[in-house]
Structure formats: structure tokens, C-alpha cells
Amino acid sequence: MIDREQVAKRLKGAGYKFTGPRRLVIDVFFRHPEASLAVKDVLAEVQGECPHVSPDTVYRTVALLEKLGVVEPLDFSDEAKKYRLACGTEHHHHLVCLRCGAVMPLQYCPLVEVEDGVEGFSIVDHRFELYGYCKACQQTP
């Protein structure tokens, strides 16, 4: 898994400054390496340490980290968009625990199964996600 040093390098390597607010945002994701976090969660933790950091800055920073592949977006239906520290660079999908919010990578991708069955439709993207309960949450009542 990627570490803090590499994130700083990736930022600078792409020509971005390594600022205080950006470090705070990065730290939040490393503090919860498997959780799915809404921007407002990230903002709350950041402001816990530095109350004057603006929402706008956190939104922009998270978007930047997404562009750099440091965090991944997770598409829950209703709620606000969530993110987690990227679990890998290869293509993968996710198992999402509906109780504790843990997000685990799933290597299997169903795309090959379907590519022949959609004559005439040219696929450029897809989404596949599984929702349920992780081992730990099944055992705790």
C-alpha cells in the first residue's frame, strides 16, 4: 500500500505544492486506511486540528488526490460521494460493509462475461459493487 512519502512525491512530481492543508487531508485518509469517508468527515477531522481550513480547500484537495490516484471514489447511491485510500493500481471492484463501512477490494471483474452479449453497444465504463456484512460485523450482534 502507498505511504505518505510517496503521496508527497507524487504531488510534487506532478507540479503541485505540498501545503499544510493538503498534508492534513492526506493524514486523515492514512488514519482510516480501509474506511469510506465523505468529504464532510474529512473536513471535520481536519478542522479538529486546524479550524480555519475551508470546505472548499478540502473539496479541492480530495479531488486532486483522486486525480493522482491516491484515493478512490466509491459510489453509494443516495448519500454524498465517499472516498477511500486507493487499495491498488490494477482494476478492481469492492465489497462494502453496510454496518461498519469497511471497503475491501475484489479482484474479480465481470466485464469479460458480458462483452459478447451486448451486440452493437460499445462499452466504455462499468460499475460493479457488492454490499453486505463483513465477517466481523456478522459475528457481533
Added chain:
Amino acid sequence: MIDREQVAKRLKGAGYKFTGPRRLVIDVFFRHPEASLAVKDVLAEVQGECPHVSPDTVYRTVALLEKLGVVEPLDFSDEAKKYRLACGTEHHHHLVCLRCGAVMPLQYCPLVEVEDGVEGFSIVDHRFELYGYCKACQQTP
């Protein structure tokens, strides 16, 4: 495919009133049987005929139609939630055209492929959607 009469019956059968605004909302979906519509699109068409209908009413009506299985929610990532007239009662997924917005049913479901591979995780729900360009949109430049 379901028709207007059946929708009215389903409403009344479940104890709901068949009101003017509800009829207008239903008509919008029948007028675009394959399109994906955001609530604001539905609202705009409804207000075209009856300008005083409130957003709240349209939101509540669409939610009700979803509960009754008349319309299906479609999960696009960023944008507002969208809906289309349900394309069937059996479990299925969707092909979504990124240009014209057409939404076509896909019978294949990848769930069986994965159920053995996720030891310890109990799946209760899943999402699978394909995005791309439909035949017509591929041919028009």
C-alpha cells in the same frame, strides 16, 4: 411493458389516491419510455402543463412510484439521481448510453460468478451497470 391503467390500479390497490399531479408525473415517464430522467426534468415537463405543481410533490410522487416498482432508480455517479419506467419485474441490470441517455435492460447478472469468491462476506445487495454508446449514437457523428 406496464401501461398507464395498471399504474393507476397499482396506486389505488395500495391505498393511494390517484391525483392530478400524480397523473402528470406518470405521463412524463410514459412519454419517454426508455429515457433516464432526473426529478428536475420530470418537474419541468409537469410544470409545462401545470405550473403550480410543487417540486416537493414531484419528489414524493417519484419516490412513491419507485416504491411501487413503476419506475427504477438508475445510479449515475456524479449527477442527480435518475429514474426510468421500469423495464421488467425480473432482476436485471442496465446498459446506459452516455450520449442519448437511453437505458436498456441487460439480463445477465454476475452475482453467481462471485458468490464463492468472497468467503466470510455475506452479500445482501449488488450493483452492476455498463456505460457506453448505443448503436444509433455510434453511427451519428
Added chain:
DNA sequence: GATTAAATAAGAATTATTCCTATTTACAAG
């Protein structure tokens, strides 16, 4: 036609996100 619970309109309130702009800062060059 009268009764009544359900539904609606209108506007306020919330929530997530983006925009605006004056000020600050990371970083590099001297």
C-alpha cells in the same frame, strides 16, 4: 352532497458543493 384522511402548494430550511476574490504561502531563483 357531506366527511375525512391524504395530498398538495408555497416557501423556508438543509445539505452538499462550487464560485469569487482578496490575501497568503510554497518554492525556486538569485
Added chain:
DNA sequence: CTTGTAAATAGGAATAATTCTTATTTAATC
């Protein structure tokens, strides 16, 4: 170490989607 400069930020206003509140209206029943 200073200084110059573009990039980044703070703070507050603006937008957009959705929900809430409450007084009024109405579909369905009697």
C-alpha cells in the same frame, strides 16, 4: 537568506438538489 511569482487558501456568498412545515385543497367514501 531574501525576494518574486504563480499557486493555493480563507471566508463568505452562491447554487443546486432535496426535505420540511403548515395551512389549504381534494379524492375517495358514505
